[in-house]
Amino acid sequence: MILKHRKIHLFDIDVPGKIRFQESETLSPGNSLSMFDTPFCKVGVGICYDMRFAELAQLYSRKGCHLLVYPGAFNMTTGPAHWELLQRGRAVDNQVYVATASPARDEAASYVAWGHSTVVNPWGEVIAKSGPEETIIYADIDLQYLADIRQQIPIISQRRDDLYTVTSVQQGSS
Numbered sequence: 658m659i660l661k662h663r664k665i666h667l668f669d670i671d672v673p674g675k676i677r678f679q680e681s682e683t684l685s686p687g688n689s690l691s692m693f694d695t696p697f698c699k700v701g702v703g704i705c706y707d708m709r710f711a712e713l714a715q716l717y718s719r720k721g722c723h724l725l726v727y728p729g730a731f732n733m734t735t736g737p738a739h740w741e742l743l744q745r746g747r748a749v750d751n752q753v754y755v756a757t758a759s760p761a762r763d764e765a766a767s768y769v770a771w772g773h774s775t776v777v778n779p780w781g782e783v784i785a786k787s788g789p790e791e792t793i794i795y796a797d798i799d800l801q802y803l804a805d806i807r808q809q810i811p812i813i814s815q816r817r818d819d820l821y822t823v824t825s826v827q828q829g830s831s
Contacts, residue, residue, distance in 0.1 A: 663687025736771020
């Protein structure tokens with residue numbers, strides 16, 4: 658086992674006429690960041706709903722992660738509207754690669770997942786994507802390309818920490 662991660666943000670939503678889901682009725686949230694090193698780069702981990710929280714992705718980027726991984730199962734309401742949009746946003750905002758893994762869609766299941774596992778580069782381009790079916794996708798994580806993007810648009814050095822900051826009170830696994 659490389660890492661144990663507990664989902665930080667629980668999915669408690671109510672979209673009238675579409676879906677109601679309350680993870681907090683059966684689960685409790687994790688309380689720490691989760692990162693691990695590979696021979697290639699540092700990886701930050703979130704689960705599903707965690708992807709909606711830009712601050713989490715920013716903390717991972719500031720702690721040296723070049724790849725953020727989010728296994729998730731967006732549903733048939735939020736998936737078409739937000740799944741790819743959020744991945745592209747996290748990638749561009751933080752100049753990182755974002756990879757998501759979703760279960761394949763099973764229309765007969767009690768919970769129908771959107772599917773569409775995806776990899777997005779730091780420019781916000783989708784570089785690999787599945788459909789709703791079960792499949793394996795591959796993508797190159799090009800750290801030189803990431804460095805070039807960060808040099809061309811230097812948001813890290815231009816961030817106004819004198820006006821705002823995002824901090825973590827918990828130490829993450831690494």
